[in-house]
Amino acid sequence: MTRSNEPSRATQGSPPARSLGIAAVDPVPFCREGLSSIVQRTPGLHWAGHAGNPHAALQLAEQVHPDVILLDSGLDPHGHLTKLLVTGDPSLLVVLLVRDAHRTAAFLQTAQLAGAHAALPRTSEARRLVEAIRRVHLDRRYLDPALAPLTGQQRQGLRPGEPVVATRRPRMPLSRREFQVLQLVAEGLENAAIAKILYLSVETVRTHVKSILRKLSARDRTHAVTIAFRGGILICQPEDVPEGKTPGPAANPPSGMAEHQAR
Template sequence: MTRSNEPIRAPQGSPPIRSLGVAVVDPLPFYREGLSSMVTRTTGLHWAGHAGNPHAALQLAEQVHPDVILVDSGIDPHGHLAKLLVTGDPAALVIMLVRDSHRTPAFLQGILLAGAHGALPRSAEPRRLIEAIRRTQLDRRYLDPVLAPLAGPQRQGLRPGDSMVAARRPRMPLSRREYQVLQLVAEGLENAAIAKLLYLSVETVRTHVKSILRKLSARDRTHAVTIAFRNGILIAQPDDTPENNTPTSGAAPTSSGMAEYRAR
């Protein structure tokens, strides 16, 4: 599926204005439904879909190509998902919805280095969110006035390697596809099930698993998942996720929702 190109009404004699497709990655169905309703009512925007976890977010981005992707910071505390979304579709705009616990200079500088285009509080009022979407679309960079002071005086020019924050952020050694495979391994899926979900051959999945084990210096699949959680490559579900499966050492969390996403 290609990027949506739905026109909205323009003044007579003017060419159609393409509306922006907006998607959200957030664990709460109630929050997602509220954003969907708000976007649907806003001229110049249309709802492109939602996802409740990183794997589903990557599927949504690959198949629907939203113009704007709103990401809950609880799902992406290290900027790994933002980086994969941006590298997978350079035209997409990633805006982080920042939880109170992540309102820190390290977090904000980290997500900017990862490639996020904007950030605003997750609790922001609807009008501020709409403004953030429009400003990000115009300038490809937006920080809510509440968050801007935390990002530092050089926030507009941050590039990978320009800040000590880059050295402190957990490193993402995996490719986009390896990251998806590892998340599904963490859900307890075998290679055949992973291949079916990702539209890959079983042999390709097996190759990705071998690469993951090598890159993480892991003995087996369970060890790889444990290392990934310990090093921040994978994260436990945010506290307000309906299915909150916190991993324990040596055990993979399970959830039927890992591969789910909803397009418009």
């Protein structure tokens, strides 16, 4: 997780024309840098930081409190991360950058039910991204016209209570902190290392691990990780393939240690 030196929602007051803090959650460094460049050259916006994986995204939201998070759909195909983000901070606006593989009615409804406020194609031009940020800030909902036909709604909004296909609200059996702990367990970290990263005591981490095992009906840590990947609670780090092509075999489990070591 990398944080900007710019003031965030937590530290700024309410001066006239306060700029919006924008953060990105994307596994690809040059994509994050591109988003940062767009934000920093746009009046009224400032860059609040970035994360490359789900547990770093939750830390970013907790510590920096950006106004808007731009979230790569490849990191949240089932809506679990979106749900944890908006539950942790109801004022946070989540804008999904939708990969071609997720341009479906089912995915958009899952995102809506999880609490996403806006969605636009990940391949959109910079001006479309800026428009989406401004529209979602004003209306708290926005759906790019390129995605609207998928929902059968020509209105530009992700409207709660207007399902387009029969689906169920994403189920996340773990708490926000348990999800972060399990992410780090999946990276092969022991309790002491997890405690250091999440600023928790080792005993607290041990308690979270026990709770994870109970909730997932897992025999041990390895079994819990296996269950979580099979059930979609955890995902493999998405490959950044050219848009329009089908991703290859599953990538390695997410690794966010470089993000933390840089801090």
